[in-house]
Amino acid sequence: xxxxxxxxxxxxxxxxxxxxxxxxxxxxxxxxxxxxxxxxxxxxxxxxxxxxxxxxxxxxxxxxxxxxxxxxxxxxxxxxxxxxxxxxxxxxxxxxxxxxxxxxxxxxxxxxxxxxxxxxxxxxxxxxxxxxxxxxxxxxxxxxxxxxxxxxxxxxxxxxxxxxxxxxxxxxxxxxxxxxxxxxxxxxxxxxxxxxxxxxxxxxxxxxxxxxxxxxxxxxxxxxxxxxxxxxxxxxxxxxxxxxxxxxxxxxxxxxxxxxxxxxxxxxxxxxxxxxxxxxxxxxxxxxxxxxxxxxxxxxxxxxxxxxxxxxxxxxxxxxxxxxxxxxxxxxxxxxxxxxxxxxxxxxxxxxxxxxxxxxxxxxxxxxxxxxxxxxxxxxxxxxxxxxxxxxxxxxxxxxxxxxxxxxxxxxxxxxxxxxxxxxxxxxxxxxxxxxxxxxxxxxxxxxxxxxxxxxxxxxxxxxxxxxxxxxxxxxxxxxxxxxxxxxxxxxxxxxxxxxxxxxxxxxxxxxxxxxxxxxxxxxxxxxxxxxxxxxxxxxxxxxxxxxxxxxxxxxxxxxxxxxxxxxxxxxxxxxxxxxxxxxxxxxxxxxxxxxxxxxxxxxxxxxxxxxxxxxxxxxxxxxxxxxxxxxxxxxxxxxxxxxxxxxxxxxxxxxxxxxxxxxxxxxxxxxxxxxxxxxxxxxxxxxxxxxxxxxxxxxxxxxxxxxxxxxxxxxxxxxxxxxxxxxxxxxxxxxxxxxx
Amino acid sequence: xxxxxxxxxxxxxxxxxxxxxxxxxxxxxxxxxxxxxxxxxxxxxxxxxxxxxxxxxxxxxxxxxxxxxxxxxxxxxxxxxxxxxxxxxxxxxxxxxxxxxxxxxxxxxxxxxxxxxxxxxxxxxxxxxxxxxxxxxxxxxxxxxxxxxxxxxxxxxxxxxxxxxxxxxxxxxxxxxxxxxxxxxxxxxxxxxxxxxxxxxxx
Numbered sequence: 001x002x003x004x005x006x007x008x009x010x011x012x013x014x015x016x017x018x019x020x021x022x023x024x025x026x027x028x029x030x031x032x033x034x035x036x037x038x039x040x041x042x043x044x045x046x047x048x049x050x051x052x053x054x055x056x057x058x059x060x061x062x063x064x065x066x067x068x069x070x071x072x073x074x075x076x077x078x079x080x081x082x083x084x085x086x087x088x089x090x091x092x093x094x095x096x097x098x099x100x101x102x103x104x105x106x107x108x109x110x111x112x113x114x115x116x117x118x119x120x121x122x123x124x125x126x127x128x129x130x131x132x133x134x135x136x137x138x139x140x141x142x143x144x145x146x147x148x149x150x151x152x153x154x155x156x157x158x159x160x161x162x163x164x165x166x167x168x169x170x171x172x173x174x175x176x177x178x179x180x181x182x183x184x185x186x187x188x189x190x191x192x193x194x195x196x197x198x199x200x201x202x203x204x205x206x207x208x209x210x211x212x213x214x215x216x217x218x219x220x221x222x223x224x225x226x227x228x229x230x231x232x233x234x235x236x237x238x239x240x241x242x243x244x245x246x247x248x249x250x251x252x253x254x255x256x257x258x259x260x261x262x263x264x265x266x267x268x269x270x271x272x273x274x275x276x277x278x279x280x281x282x283x284x285x286x287x288x289x290x291x292x293x294x295x296x297x298x299x300x301x302x303x304x305x306x307x308x309x310x311x312x313x314x315x316x317x318x319x320x321x322x323x324x325x326x327x328x329x330x331x332x333x334x335x336x337x338x339x340x341x342x343x344x345x346x347x348x349x350x351x352x353x354x355x356x357x358x359x360x361x362x363x364x365x366x367x368x369x370x371x372x373x374x375x376x377x378x379x380x381x382x383x384x385x386x387x388x389x390x391x392x393x394x395x396x397x398x399x400x401x402x403x404x405x406x407x408x409x410x411x412x413x414x415x416x417x418x419x420x421x422x423x424x425x426x427x428x429x430x431x432x433x434x435x436x437x438x439x440x441x442x443x444x445x446x447x448x449x450x451x452x453x454x455x456x457x458x459x460x461x462x463x464x465x466x467x468x469x470x471x472x473x474x475x476x477x478x479x480x481x482x483x484x485x486x487x488x489x490x491x492x493x494x495x496x497x498x499x500x501x502x503x504x505x506x507x508x509x510x511x512x513x514x515x516x517x518x519x520x521x522x523x524x525x526x527x528x529x530x531x532x533x534x535x536x537x538x539x540x541x542x543x544x545x546x547x548x549x550x551x552x553x554x555x556x557x558x559x560x561x562x563x564x565x566x567x568x569x570x571x572x573x574x575x576x577x578x579x580x581x582x583x584x585x586x587x588x589x590x591x592x593x594x595x596x597x598x599x600x601x602x603x604x605x606x607x608x609x610x611x612x613x614x615x616x617x618x619x620x621x622x623x624x625x626x627x628x629x630x631x632x633x634x635x636x637x638x639x640x641x642x643x644x645x646x647x648x649x650x651x652x653x654x655x656x657x658x659x660x661x662x663x664x665x666x667x668x669x670x671x672x673x674x675x676x677x678x679x680x681x682x683x684x685x686x687x688x689x690x691x692x693x694x695x696x697x698x699x700x701x702x703x704x705x706x707x708x709x710x711x712x713x714x715x716x717x718x719x720x721x722x723x724x725x726x727x728x729x730x731x732x733x734x735x736x737x738x739x740x741x
Numbered sequence: 742x743x744x745x746x747x748x749x750x751x752x753x754x755x756x757x758x759x760x761x762x763x764x765x766x767x768x769x770x771x772x773x774x775x776x777x778x779x780x781x782x783x784x785x786x787x788x789x790x791x792x793x794x795x796x797x798x799x800x801x802x803x804x805x806x807x808x809x810x811x812x813x814x815x816x817x818x819x820x821x822x823x824x825x826x827x828x829x830x831x832x833x834x835x836x837x838x839x840x841x842x843x844x845x846x847x848x849x850x851x852x853x854x855x856x857x858x859x860x861x862x863x864x865x866x867x868x869x870x871x872x873x874x875x876x877x878x879x880x881x882x883x884x885x886x887x888x889x890x891x892x893x894x895x896x897x898x899x900x901x902x903x904x905x906x907x908x909x910x911x912x913x914x915x916x917x918x919x920x921x922x923x924x925x926x927x928x929x930x931x932x933x934x935x936x937x938x939x940x941x942x943x944x
Contacts, residue, residue, distance in 0.1 A: 129856040136857065206875060220858035221873045228858070261857040265820075268856040269916075272820030276915045276931075 019057045026050040055291075058298045065305045078323075079316035083308045090304030095297055102293045109285045117278055125271050132264045136220055136228075136257065143251040144218040144232045146173060151234035151247040154180065159188045159245075167191040176229065177201060177250040180236065181208075188245060203248055207233045211246045220253070228253040228261055314342040321349055330357035385484070387412075390470065392478040395420040395441075407463065407485045408433055409456075429456050433463065437481060440467060446479050451486070460669035462487045491672075498674040498688070502560035510557040513550050520546035559685045563674060569610035569696065576652055576717075577604055579611065580639055583618040587626070594626050594635035594658075601642045607652050607719050613693045620686045621656045621713055628660035628711065635659070644716055651699070651716040662705035671703045687713075780930020781914050783808040787938035790908040797895045801829060803887040805910055808933055813914060814877055817861070822853040825884060826911040829892055831942065834903045843904065844893050852884050895944065904942040910935045 029043045029050075069087065072080035150169050157165055162180050170178040170191040179190040179200040185208060190200045210217045210233070217233040229250055236245040253261070314337040324332040332353050334346045381388055387404030389412060391397060397420050400412035408430045415423040421434055432454040440448055446469035454461045465483035524543040528536045577600040584596045622637060629635035637658045644653040663671055663678075670676045672691040675684035687703070690713075694701045699717035706712050783806075790803040805825070817823055827848040832840035849866035855873075861880035864871040874880035898904060914931045 132857045133859060204872065206879065219860060219873065219875070220855075221860065222855060222858070222862055222871065224869045224871060265855055265857050269820040269822065269853065272816065273822070273916050275819065276816055276821050 015057055015061055019054045022050045023054050026054075051291075055295060055298070058295070058302060062298050062302050062305070065302065069305075078319035079312045082315060083312040086308035086311055087301070087304045090307055091301045094300035094304060098293055098296050098300065102289065105289050106286060109282060109289065113278060113282045113285070117275055122271070122275075125268060128264050129268055132261050136230075136253065136261065139253070139257075140218050140220055140230050140232075143175075143230050143249065144216055144234075146175075147218070147232040147247060147249040148216055148234045150178070150249070151236050154247060155236040155245075162189040175249050175251050177248075179203075179248040181246050181248060183244050201231070201248070201250055203233065203246065207231070207248070208246065211235050226262065227255075228258040310337075313337065314346055318345065318349060321353070325353055325356065330360050387483045387485075388480065389420070389483075390478060390480040391420050392476050395438075397423070398478060404481075404483070407483065429454050429461065433465075433483075437465070437467070441479065452483075460487070461485060462490055494673060495688075495692070499563065502563045502674065502685075506557045506561040509553065510561070513554055513557065517547055517550040520550070559689075563685050563689050563692065569613060571608045571610055573606040574609045574611050574614055575606050576614070576641055576654065577601070579614055580618060580641065580654070583615060583622060584639065587622055594629045594632075594637050596622070597636060597638045599638065599640040604641050604643055604652055605719055607717055609697055609717065610693075613696070617690050617693050617715070618654075620690045624686050625656060625658040625660065625711070629658055632660065643719070646716070650719045652719050654715040654717070655712065656715075657706060657710055657712045659708075659710040662709060662711045663703060665705075668704060672701065690715075781808040781813060781912065781933050782810040782930075785910070785912055785933040786935045787908050787910055790906075790938050790940065792892065792906055792942060793889070794895060795889070798891050799893040799895060801887060801890040801892045801908070803827070803890075803908055803910075803938075805885040805887070805935075807881060807885050807912065809881060816914070817852065817854050817877060820854055820856060821915045822851060823884070824852070824913040825850040826913075827887065827890075828907075828909045828911075830907040831893060831898075832905050832907075833899075834905055834941075840905065843897060846892050848887075848890060850884060852880055898942075898944040900944050902944070904944070905939055906942045907937045907939040909937045 026047045029047050032039055032043070069080065069084055073084055150173065153169065154162060154165060159180075159182070166178050166180060166189045170193070176194075177190065177192040177200060180188045181203055182188045185203045187200060192200065207217045207219075212235075214235070216235075217231075219231050221229055221231050223229050229252060232249045232251065234247050234249075236247055314334075317334045317337075321332045321334050330353050333350055336343055336346055336350075381399070381401040381403075384401060385403050387401065387407045389397060389400045389404045397412065397416050397418060400416055402413060405412035408427070410423055410427050410430045412423060421438065423430065423434075433452065436450075436452045440450075446467060449464075449466040452463045452465050454463065462485070463483045464486045465481060468480050468482070470478045470480055520543040524540060528539055531539060580598060580600065584598055587596055618639075622639070625637040626635070629637070635658070637656065640653075640655045640657075642653050642655075644651040667676055667678065672687050673684075674688040676688075677684035677686075691701050694715055694717070697717055699715060701716075702714045704712055785808040786806050788804045788806050790801065792799040793802055794800075807825075809823075813821075813823070827846075827850070829844070829846040829848070830842065831844040832842050834840055851864040851866055852861060853864075854861050854877075858873070860873040860875060861877055862871055862873050863880055863883055872883065874883065912933045912935075
């Protein structure tokens with residue numbers, strides 16, 4: 001699985017896990033920070049960053065999911081509509097209550113916090129403060145008046161007198177402390193109810209300044225312990241240095257009044273601080289609420305996606321699996337989502353695909369077996385030398401092997417699928433075969449076996465043809481034609497028969513010929529002298545005739561013997577051109593009437609052959625041609641050699657042509673049979689022997705007439721190999737060989 | 742006694758605050774705080790400071806610029822407290838090694854309006870001494886003018902050494918509970934830190 005697939009599959013999970021971990025870290029930091037303000041200030045940015053990153057991560061995840069859903073919906077991805085509806089329903093169910101709660105919470109925050117600072121509360125607090133101030137103000141005025149009275153009483157006293165008088169005056173009043181200061185706030189005299197505990201309360205600049213201006217000073221102050229005291233100052237008038245001396249007085253506030261004032265002050269301060277917090281507090285609560293609601297919304301919608309995915313995934317898997325099966329992928333196996341109804345469906349689907357896969361496998365094996373058998377059959381058909389053609393009822397070629405085409409001289413394999421009667425209208429051989437077959441089929445004869453004779457340019461061809469109706473089980477009706485070219489076989493049978501005839505003839509006739517000849521000669525010798533000349537002449541003529549005919553019969557028997565004789569060949573490398581030249585030279589020496597012309601291929605290689613028998617071939621052919629040309633003034637015999645190629649191997653070709661009358665057309669097919677001759681004196685064995693020798697060398701011979709007239713015999717001999725292996729015939733021991741020139 | 746002064750370093754808390762603001766602004770979540778018009782405004786700094794030797798004791802004189810707006814004045818009148826915390830560091834300057842701290846002092850002042858007495862109370866939280874003022878200007882003047890605060894005995898300083906003195910002030914407006922500060926971390930108008938004000942001290 002590549003990186004992109006991993007990211008698609010586990011990206012959301014990894015991001016979600018990271019987000020949860022970060023939030024846990026943020027919670028831990030927050031928990032630690034709330035106990036320590038320094039830590040709080042230090043970690044606050046990171047806590048904020050983590051939370052915002054978490055929010056952004058959730059938002060990105062949600063946006064990704066939404067984008068993917070919209071894309072799938074537009075592309076009509078299976079399951080996307082169901083998923084969209086599920087997400088919409090779940091989101092609506094989750095979002096609606098959250099939004100309602102959010103709305104009411106906002107209202108509560110706004111109105112609730114505002115209600116804390118109602119105008120009535122504020123005004124009440126102010127009134128309370130005014131009331132407290134007014135209540136104490138009365139007492140303050142009283143103490144100021146008292147201070148002024150005391151100041152007037154003390155104003156006539158000298159600084160020295162003041163010390164004693166001041167203490168008495170304090171004792172006569174409720175003052176806590178009386179102090180008289182002079183210039184530079186120097187203390188002249190002081191009296192306190194706790195003289196040992198503290199120093200006199202110093203005069204403030206404000207106090208001295210106001211008194212110097214001629215106005216008495218009084219104020220309600222708090223002391224160091226938080227209690228309230230009243231401070232008053234009045235000038236000591238009437239002395240020489242008027243205004244230089246000031247009486248400072250410190251009066252206590254009753255404890256109950258002080259406590260009440262303290263309570264009022266504390267409430268006032270707290271309320272003031274709370275008013276300061278009012279708007280930021282509202283904003284803060286709204287922000288926090290909005291943040292939480294936003295998180296909840298995103299989490300709810302994301303949860304809706306998660307739930308929808310869980311619901312839709314098995315359906316999508318099933319759709320994908322069904323499509324895969326439709327495409328032929330029977331190995332599809334869906335993950336089991338759960339053990340509910342969907343799980344049962346998936347299990348059933350998996351069972352179905354498993355069975356389909358098994359069935360397909362069995363079908364495939366069967367098909368393979370059939371294919372193998374068919375291939376084997378095709379190989380057999382292709383290698384078969386027998387032609388096989390199967391035809392449908394309307395003569396459409398269903399199958400045809402190579403041999404069928406080779407026998408009929410047409411490309412039948414290319415004609416498979418076409419009509420049999422339109423395969424090769426120009427082929428004489430095929431048309432004869434077609435006519436014979438069609439005649440049978442038109443006559444509704446579908447099972448027959450017959451020998452069909454066809455006429456070709458190279459002679460008569462005999463085919464053994466069998467027709468069988470195809471069984472109905474294999475499909476469409478039709479017939480199969482099996483045929484074989486038995487021309488060669490028949491020829492071989494004829495050759496063998498003629499060989500046997502010749503052998504017997506030679507054996508039966510040759511034996512009595514010698515006694516006949518000897519007897520005739522003996523009669524001649526014994527009775528010629530005792531007879532009158534006339535009778536002697538008759539006797540001589542008769543005996544001469546007997547001897548001559550016996551000699552002729554001997555020659556004929558020798559020829560038969562030669563034909564029937566089994567080969568005893570000695571192979572050597574033979575230069576055909578040289579051999580032909582020798583033979584032709586011999587005929588030229590005999591001053592033949594015919595012109596002998598040679599066209600020899602200079603690059604013709606030597607071949608392995610029996611030199612004597614090859615010479616016999618050439619002698620027979622040249623003799624045949626010369627005999628056929630007797631009486632013609634322009635008699636001409638041509639001998640040509642060249643290298644031929646039959647597509648498999650190279651051959652040495654010897655072509656002997658003449659300008660004689662040629663072969664009789666009705667004899668062309670049998671010119672190589674014994675005793676077939678058009679010459680009055682011919683034995684009919686010349687070409688038969690030639691053919692025999694050629695076949696013994698693994699070659700073949702053809703005879704036909706030229707278009708311009710005259711016979712043509714063509715011999716093809718294999719080059720570069722031992723023809724004995726091709727001839728398949730071993731010479732028998734004890735047989736003699738002789739060269740007949 | 743006091744040499745040329747300069748701000749020594751920007752505080753880490755200011756950095757953190759800027760970071761928070763950046764994060765909030767980055768997210769578009771920066772609230773238009775109504776407190777911005779009700780809290781501290783303007784620049785808060787130590788304008789001048791020096792140490793005065795009197796009777797063998799160094800006394801600190803310092804002048805602060807308070808970021809007090811009209812809204813803060815109104816708030817003070819409504820009972821909201823204003824607190825100043827003064828940090829003083831005296832370090833011995835060393836050539837190769839980091840400076841060594843000789844003295845450290847933190848002084849807290851507290852200004853609050855007393856509604857019952859209608860006076861502004863300025864309290865030294867360290868000594869407990871307090872002073873009352875009839876008007877807010879006198880109280881603020883007194884708060885921003887530190888005079889004769891004894892900080893160090895001369896005997897603690899070596900004559901042939903060089904020292905550096907640094908003063909920093911923090912101001913807090915209102916008494917926000919810590920739990921609320923957690924919630925309202927983004928409101929920065931209730932607390933300010935000044936930069937350090939540093940000068941050389943040669944006994």
